[in-house]
Amino acid sequence: MTPQDYYQTLGLPRDATADEIRTAYREAARRLHPDLNPGDKEAAEQFLLVQRAYEILSDAAARAKYDATLPSEIENVDFEVVYSRPVLPAISEAQLVYALLTFTAPPAARNLPPPPLNLCLVIDRSTSMGGRRMDVVKSTTIELLRQLKPEDRLSIVTFSDRAEVILSGAQAGHFQQIASDIHMMRAGGGTEIYRGLEAGYKEVLRYATPKHINHIILITDGRTYGDEERSILLAHQARQHNIGISGLGIGDEWNDVFLDKLATTTGGSTMFVEHSERIKSFLDEKFSALSQAYAHQVKYQYSGGHGAQLQYAFRLRPDVMPIEQEGNTLLLGQIPVDGSLQVLMEFLVHPTAQGQQRVYLAQGQVSMEIPLRPDPQVVAPLRLSRKIGESGPITDPPKNIVQALSQITLYRLQHRVQEDIASGNIEDATRRLQNLATHLLAQGQSQLARTVLKEANQLQHTQALSAKGQKHIKYGTRSLLLPARIEDSTP
């Protein structure tokens, strides 16, 4: 049995103030008092626990000693939240507060064997994929096959206007036959992504277990027409079964909004490569990222606090993606064995009420799958809140939040540009691109800045961005947030 958590007993966050502790204690003690609950054994026990909790938490020294023994709020995961402000000022207008959530695998996880993979590569073999692109995809696929561990399963589906299962749940070994099948793949036909996804989904589902990391990697260079909606519905289905979808877009023509949507729906990621030469390194990276997952399908189900509203969430590690809010669930992604899952959230806090002591930003629970645990599912309550009151001496906000925001701001500027253009507001879009270029230059990103300025110019002449420039800017500003910069996003 786990030792009593005094904070939970009193229903308090770990940074509760002395006032809050007192109030919570009085309320609980009144409710559970033996005089009011004659003969109720459970209430009597609860009453004792509440007494004990208050004894410790109301004594600053005892509380500090107790705090030091507290485990992470989430079982088997190191967890930390940093806020942009320690205390929110009591003001009669709305204000912003940022929360940076970091989930880290325990150090011991590094010595554990990696979880087995159950992957399907869904490869676009439409006419445009012919030549060099297809050659690279083939050779990379064969190489990935060689890296399979005994328990891994790999499926391969190709699609154009129809889908074909080239490989179904193959395991290590039997390379000769598989390799020759892969070499037989020929480009030709249109791009109907739904067909490929559906076949890939069936393959992954067939071999899916809670012990496996189940994932679809879609490789495409084209736009799909008319089946986007069905594809997104399929992504929702995949999500129900803990199957992630990641997209690799090659060249300029693919639909980034659509691929991003597939990925954000399922907790996957989107990658962009301009030249076929980079396909290999990106697939390698994705493969190793997946096989280094400690926990996956990390979700935060929350009900918005009354006092605040989530504006957006952005994943910063292990890869960079905006996170979509689906109802009241945020699919955060996966925790790598040797790194962290890090998510930045922006909350708009409503004007505070007189005498209000704390604002709840979001409350709910975090859940995740840790394949190596006997029972893979881990669930823990998570409440995000801030005290309200006199702010002490003004201190700098946490550096990592400021740094992340300086770059998220650029990504969001880029996004605003798309919105401006969509609503015909070319003047604003141009001005925003010029601002973006200035900030990029100031950050030393001169190549990306040049692309931005070129597009600002183009925009004035054609009222639109080039497909290529638009992708460079989007994925370029996104990759600014990566710890190790990937150098592909420059022309």
Added chain:
Amino acid sequence: MITCPQCKHQEPEGAFFCSECGARLIRLNGLQTHSIQHPEKPQTAEWEVERRPATGTDPLKAASVVPEKIPEDATIYLRVLPSGEFIPLQGQTEFTIGRTSKGQSILPDVDLSPFDAYAKGVSRLHAALRLENGELSLMDLGSVNGTYINKTKIPPNMYRRVQPGDIISLGKLSIQITLE
């Protein structure tokens, strides 16, 4: 509410960056920026420049130690803000920057007159930019309204190291140094 000094957009309290134009809205004391050494804030230039942490840790040294050499084949441009027009600097290693007016005998190498220089308080010979051993430096030539590097006023008649990305303000006119 916080009013963005750059574009006047209103952001809620607690915002760090302007969502309209991306300008930074907060002053950071411990973090490395160029405005640290001189807390007095000039009224003119409102551009914040943030360096990535990799460029050094000591803000006082940031301007003199960190910069990379400028490659010999690179062309330096001055980008006039906010319009974004580029002025290439070519054929010389030292350039005077200013504006022109009738009957002026010494003309600046870089004439900012087309950019509203007079109204923005640029002097006729306002500043000089020098390229030497792959290093750029800027000197204020005793201008009336002063010269700022990333919002920090520089003393006249002394060269100060600058680098690509820096924003120079001559009076109220801002230009950014860029490299091609």
